[in-house]
Amino acid sequence: MTKETVALIKCDTYDKILVEQAVKEAIDSLGGLSGKIVPGMTVFLKINLLMKKNPDDQVTTHPNVVAAVAKYIKGLGANVIVGDSPGGPFSERALKGVYDKCGITQMAQEEELTLNYDVSTKDVFFEGATILKKFTVVKAIYEADAVISMGKLKTHGMTAYTGAVKNLFGCIPGITKAEYHYRMPKLVDFSNMLVDVATFIKPVFSIVDAVYGMEGDGPSAGTPRKIGAIIAGFNPHAVDTVAISITNVDPLTICTVKRAQERDLFSGKVADIDIKGATIEQLLVKDFKQAKVHSTSLLKGHIPSIFKPLIPIVEKLMTTKPVINVPKCKGCRDCYNICPPNAIKMVDGKAEIDYSKCIKCFCCQEVCPHLAVIIEKSWLLRMVSK
Ligand code: SF4
Ligand code: SF4
Structure with a gap:
């Protein structure tokens, strides 16, 4: 190359x-x-x-x-x-x-x-x-x-x-x-x-x-x-x-x-x-804060080699998901309008996510003008990221 x-x-x-x-x-x-x-x-x-x-x-x-x-x-x-x-x-x-x-x-x-x-x-x-x-x-x-x-x-x-x-x-x-x-x-x-x-x-x-x-x-x-x-x-x-x-x-x-x-x-x-x-x-910005995304490299650095075959299973437990910060949500519907699988509905003027439909594209977090969509790590991902 x-x-x-x-x-x-x-x-x-x-x-x-x-x-x-x-x-x-x-x-x-x-x-x-x-x-x-x-x-x-x-x-x-x-x-x-x-x-x-x-x-x-x-x-x-x-x-x-x-x-x-x-x-x-x-x-x-x-x-x-x-x-x-x-x-x-x-x-x-x-x-x-x-x-x-x-x-x-x-x-x-x-x-x-x-x-x-x-x-x-x-x-x-x-x-x-x-x-x-x-x-x-x-x-x-x-x-x-x-x-x-x-x-x-x-x-x-x-x-x-x-x-x-x-x-x-x-x-x-x-x-x-x-x-x-x-x-x-x-x-x-x-x-x-x-x-x-x-x-x-x-x-x-x-x-x-x-x-x-x-x-x-x-x-x-x-x-x-x-x-x-x-x-x-x-x-x-x-x-x-x-x-x-x-x-x-x-x-x-x-x-x-x-x-x-x-x-x-x-x-x-x-x-x-x-x-x-x-x-x-x-x-170099040594302490640059990374995005909260699922990362196999993160896993590889923390799991002893004999457990490597378990990585695919553990990965499934190391997820992130979008969560609506309800007090911050102003009900503007931007997330509702952009959500690709229609996983968001408006309830009493606030956005609500149906996780059974969510494909974790994070478009809602991307477009929310009020920073009301946060990315939440699963407990295992939080532990491994520490
Ligand atoms: S884009 Fe943000 S403020 Fe607007 S409805 Fe969705 S979560 Fe609420
Ligand atoms: S992450 Fe994507 S699919 Fe899930 S609720 Fe947000 S916009 Fe919809």
Whole structure:
């Protein structure tokens, strides 16, 4: 497997000038983008706009990082479109609300950028897919000459981590994402689907905003955490490998990195990356709080080898589940509307989960604007995690 190159540039503030310098340094250290992006091209910046959140909440790609990348791309003579398809309905109204709240509208006005309001979709066929041969994508992304993935480094209740690859799941329009969760409830299938989407979209470049990330109950209910980095490269799996490493996690324990390794897309090993800029050790966040997800690596580290045959049984007892914090629930129905198997009902103005239907996709936790969905570990997982 060929060695990949990834830029890991120190940047510990969202100061516009400093972010611009860091982004430029990252791209230039990789030899620039002029071989990939030529004048007249339309480049779609696929940012992470999970939900209506203030940039300081660190749930979404920061507008100053978007502005810096857009400026660089415009400097190459290309046209830039910025957008995402957040969790709920994919409509002009929903997009406007998210762009406004996330600071993207104001940034786009200042930088004279085009935001995507085209909500048409395109059904595509991908022969090379492992699991998802036919799927639906946002037409504006499909029709762009090039896509740049601009994720945010965060923990995630289902996939443990979200960065460059998981960000591309937002190329699937609105609630179609919930349908894919429902069709692929097993993590191995779901992560293969994420890798299928990333392989199909084939971003020309990937950047992860890790100036501030999110630890704990990400991707929306966790705690903002300063990491101080812009991470960028041509191979999104290698970019994720570096991003995950600085949170003190073995990248190969993350489902999308593991699937990429199985499919020879990248080894998932830092040793196979030529890192430009800072080193992993210089930016390592040793006490980064991980997501509360079920992890076989966690088990392997705690169970003596003679008990290894019992791992599949023990794993079944080491689960997590979404729980509604009833006093915090405002009855907005966002979780009810997104739940793929309709496992949530509204009772007396509060959400209630039917666990016999729940597929543990954690979409409810992802979209709850009031942080009223928490992830609860089983007693065994709590003991092993101590
Ligand atoms: S749990 Fe959250 S998303 Fe669901 S109804 Fe309550 S406040 Fe809304
Ligand atoms: S209750 Fe939450 S975790 Fe369970 S299936 Fe519905 S959205 Fe997914």
